[in-house]
Amino acid sequence: xxxxxxTPKFQVLKTGQSMTLQCAQDMNHNSMYWxxxxxxxxxxxxxxxxxxGTTDKGEVPNGYNVSxxxxxxxxxxxxxxxxxxxxxxxxxxxxxxxxxxxxxxPGTRLTVL
Amino acid sequence: xxEVEQNSGPLSVPEGAIASLNCTYSDRVSQSFFWYRxxxxxxxxxxxxIYSNGDKEDGRFTAQLNKASQYVSLLIRDSQPSDSATYxxxxxxxxxxxxxxxxxxxxxxxxxxx
Numbered sequence: 001x002x003x004x005x006x007t008p009k010f011q012v013l014k015t016g017q018s019m020t021l022q023c024a025q026d027m028n029h030n031s032m033y034w035x036x037x038x039x040x041x042x043x044x045x046x047x048x049x050x051x052x053g054t055t056d057k058g059e060v061p062n063g064y065n066v067s068x069x070x071x072x073x074x075x076x077x078x079x080x081x082x083x084x085x086x087x088x089x090x091x092x093x094x095x096x097x098x099x100x101x102x103x104x105x106p107g108t109r110l111t112v113l
Numbered sequence: 114x115x116e117v118e119q120n121s122g123p124l125s126v127p128e129g130a131i132a133s134l135n136c137t138y139s140d141r142v143s144q145s146f147f148w149y150r151x152x153x154x155x156x157x158x159x160x161x162x163i164y165s166n167g168d169k170e171d172g173r174f175t176a177q178l179n180k181a182s183q184y185v186s187l188l189i190r191d192s193q194p195s196d197s198a199t200y201x202x203x204x205x206x207x208x209x210x211x212x213x214x215x216x217x218x219x220x221x222x223x224x225x226x227x
Binding site for chain 1: 121147213217
């Protein structure tokens with residue numbers, strides 16, 4: 001069991017470039033989440049997918065899009081990267097029916113120049 | 114706006130002491146409370162969950178919940194240098210149905226000095 005995996009681990013973009021962050025889980029979890037973590041800001045929810053086929057905005061969705069490709073995979077896309085999107089991005093998943101316990105992937109450290 | 118508040122620290126304790134980490138939350142109807150540990154450069158790791166008032170113990174860790182005061186704490190007994198990390202408090206977002214959404218505090222950095 002790999003748990004929650006994320007690719008890439010590190011990425012440097014120039015302003016205006018696009019990229020997709022990939023996330024996959026092999027725990028048969030229903031719900032998946034994308035967070036960003038900035039110094040002193042804690043974790044902030046970008047988008048989530050409560051179940052396969054549904055996605056919804058979190059606290060800070062502007063500048064991002066998501067796709068729940070299937071039950072295992074949930075991707076985050078930056079269409080036109082901005083320096084304000086420099087952050088560490090974490091994907092998490094949760095088993096259906098659990099009282100909100102989320103399990104995190106290793107993260108992607110993104111720098112936008 | 115629903116909030117989870119933590120003292121960012123750093124909280125410094127000597128090895129072997131009890132570390133006490135505190136968290137307050139604003140939404141009175143929240144039901145699920147979690148403590149995550151995050152080492153520098155790593156992802157958050159769930160270490161404790163608590164759902165009812167009182168204490169819950171797991172090894173050297175004790176989570177305490179007081180819903181009337183909207184307060185949740187984490188005690189670490191016999192603190193070790195390996196406990197040095199940032200501890201994140203998380204609370205379920207009440208009223209969000211079955212989405213599983215959590216609200217995180219900004220974290221408390223714990224330093225355990227040998």
